[in-house]
Amino acid sequence: MTFPETERERLWTALVGGAAAVLVLGSLLLPDLVYARFVWQYFWGPVYADAHGAQCVAWANGAQQLGATWNACSQYAGPVAHPGYTLVSEVGYAVTLVGLLSGVVFLVDRLDIGDDFGLLWALSPFLFFGGALRVVEDADNALAGTGAASIEYPLNALFISPVIYFTVFAVTVVALVAAVSLARRGVVDRYEYPLVAAGGGLFALCIAYLVYLAATTAQVSLHPVFTVLTVAFSALCTGGLWWVTERFWPEVNAGTGYAGAFVVFAHAVDGVANVIALDWAQELGLPSDLYPKHPVNQFVVDVTGRFQPAWVTQRIGDAWPFLGVKLVAALLVVWLFNDEMYEENPRYTVLLIVAVAAVGLGPGTRDMLRATFGV
Incomplete structure (x- = not known):
């Protein structure tokens, strides 16, 4: 048709x-x-x-x-x-993201899906998958000097930012179309079920491969404390902010409900993972602290180190303000998604929330798992 x-x-x-x-x-x-x-x-x-x-x-x-x-x-x-991001590249990626998002709106219109937050929950495993897939490349890169790397150039370029965003985007679109097709043919009751299974399965494969490398190589090691602490503190931050906003500023959550809480959690993961990896990696078992991967992270660390007393930096580090920046920014973005916006264009609103969550959870999952597997 x-x-x-x-x-x-x-x-x-x-x-x-x-x-x-x-x-x-x-x-x-x-x-x-x-x-x-x-x-x-x-x-x-x-x-x-x-x-x-x-x-x-x-x-x-x-x-x-x-x-x-x-x-x-x-x-x-x-x-x-140099590897990594610059302000110019991040602006370019943001413009590209908006363009792709508009294209996906046309796709979900044609598929007649995505007018509720079920699409967000169904796509959420793919957000974790993107960060985990990037760590697979990080781990393979750590093995390059030993001759044990299994992903060589140019294939490994598919798993490096920003190309990995297009890779994960293509995989997600294929999985989405396939899931909708299964539902339309009556194989499953709802398209969300196979979509969640596909994303969760891909994420599990990445984790299984990283665990295998940790068990069989010296360059990759397992430190689950980083994942436990990141998830726990992110959940605490999200729950605390949910309670505060519901009690004193309920209009923040009025347009999104639990979907807004997921956005806050996604950016809390990014903030907490950065704080732990940049300032506490050595104390938690890694040979050295990790270094910032984004210009915003680096800017926050530089400014904090310049103005914060040295004795304070020695005790709590200089990455902690980044968590505050992420949480405040996430709350402000969630507040913008009011009922009127959702009623006027529900599919675009849902996809925009997916994109906002991905911007936090993708890099956050990568930083969390980089520390967890010591790469």
């Missing part, structure tokens, strides 16, 4: 196609400016460096030169990229 294309879909296709055309034509006509100093430096270069386990990569007249240290690439005249 075919569906006529709507005006909104044609507009979305034109905007996405136009943006892609600008980047392609700009890269062809102005390769040094558009490709090397924008696309490569902020988007592909970091992936390339991460995929090869390097600390930097330099664009040396088109030849990508890897470096073992952050300063090793400074000898080259061209742009230099």
Whole structure:
């Protein structure tokens, strides 16, 4: 059965196609400016460096030169990229996320699903799966020096941020369409059941593989205390904020209910995992504390270290304000999702909540599991 294309879909296709055309034509006509100093430096270069386990990569007249240290690439005249995120790349990913989200709205409209929060709960295992899949690549990267790595370049690029977002997105869409198809054919009562099973199964496979590596290699180790503490403190933060808002500011939760609490929990996981991994990893059994992976994390740590007394930093660390930032931001976002917004466009509202939760739970799960498996 075919569906006529709507005006909104044609507009979305034109905007996405136009943006892609600008980047392609700009890269062809102005390769040094558009490709090397924008696309490569902020988007592909970091992936390339991460995929090869390097600390930097330099664009040396088109030849990508890897470096073992952050300063090793400074000898080259061209742009230099490092693994991880920058403010420019994060803005680019945010714009891309909004575009993809709009496309998914058209998909759920065609499938006639997603007008309630059942879609959020059905997709929630995929949010955990995305973070766990990234840690699989982290673990494989830790094994690279031993010759035991099983995911080589260019395949490992599929599991590195931001490419992994598209990988998980594609897997999720395939699982969603398959689940809806099973429900329409009467194989299952509701599409949510096989969708949850698929996401939960993929997450379990990642964890099982990481446990196997921890049992069979010296580069990966198991420290379940990080997961226990992260989940426990995140649940405490979420429960405490739920009680406070329900008692003194009930309009915060009026438009989302428990879905809003899940969003707060997702960002609490990100905040708590960062605090524990950045400041308490050594005390909990790792050889050293981990380091920030995002510019916002690094900014918060730098500012706190600059203004907080040294004796306070020595006792409680300098990453703790990041948890407060995440919780306040999550509450403000949840507050924006009022009843009127849901009534006007329920599917877009539900998908937007899924996206907001993913922005917290994906990176948070990765940081939690990086510490849990010592990678």
